Amino acid sequence: MQMYMQEVGALTMRWVKRLSRERFSMLFTLAQPMVFWLIFFGNLFQRTANTEVTQAPSYIAFLAAGVVVMTILNNGLAGGTDLLFDKENGFLERMMSTPISRTSVVISRFLFVMTITSGQVLVILGVAYLYGVHPVTGIGGVAVIILIGLLFGVGLTAISMALAFSVKSHGDFFSMLGFLSLPMIFLSTALVPLSAMPGWMAFFAQLNPMTWAIDAVRPLILTGWAAALPKIGIVVIVMVVFDSVCLYGAARAFRRTLG
Secondary structure, three states, X not given: OHHHHHHHHHHHHHHHHHHHHOHHXXXXXXXXXXXXXXXXXXHHOOOOOXXXXXXXXXXXXXXXXXXXXXXXXXXHHOOOHHHHHHHHOOHHHHHHOOOOOHHHHHXXXXXXXXXXXXXXXXXXXXXXXXXXXXXXXXXXXXXXXXHHHHHXXXXXXXXXXXXXXXXXXXXXXXXXXXXXXXXXXXXXXOOOOHHHOOHHHHHHHOOOHHHHHHHHHHHHHHOOHHHHHHHHHHHHXXXXXXXXXXXXXXXXXXXXXHO
16 A cells, blocks of 8 residues: 555646746646636626526626636546546656556656646635635635535546547547537536526536535535535535546546556
């Protein structure tokens, strides 16, 4: 076990050192585009959004939960990018020829992506705080938001790594990411509530795990524990099922690629 933990720690630090050497990437990773969704998109539709429909004091307050989960979505789906490039340049194959556990490669990537994502969630909540959006559940609520994000992110990162192990080129990989991410965003409650959607969109939104994550995060920001606790219980069940399916698919892709 000690040897395994050393492998995971060493591989995780490899991702960290790679990011630290790319200063512009590190800067834009922390102050990433989702912040601009909150600032520009939130302010743009501030006057047009009906607060009776969103049931929030402002559109920025309503949007905050959606932007948090969109950040988790984008990071999770991009989580396999470095593994894809390692596969293309032959480094992954060389690394697999060493006496390390193959699962340590996957676990280290999970740890790295989820750590960066947690930091980004805190940045977004900090920006929302500047706009008067103060999570009513306090520090405990912020911790639960990050926990929900981690549960959602595990499945997303598994999808990304499954694609990285399965596709033949990074062009195919990024095309598939774009195909996945936009429908998941628009067929969710990130931008509008279910009641404001056309019926067919609302139907598909309810099948989207992203909707369940957002609907659990939003009351932690806006209304309080009484409204949040039932949804937290449901989202944990949904995410366990979602993660199990995604991890099973990623494990099969991993075994098929590396034998």
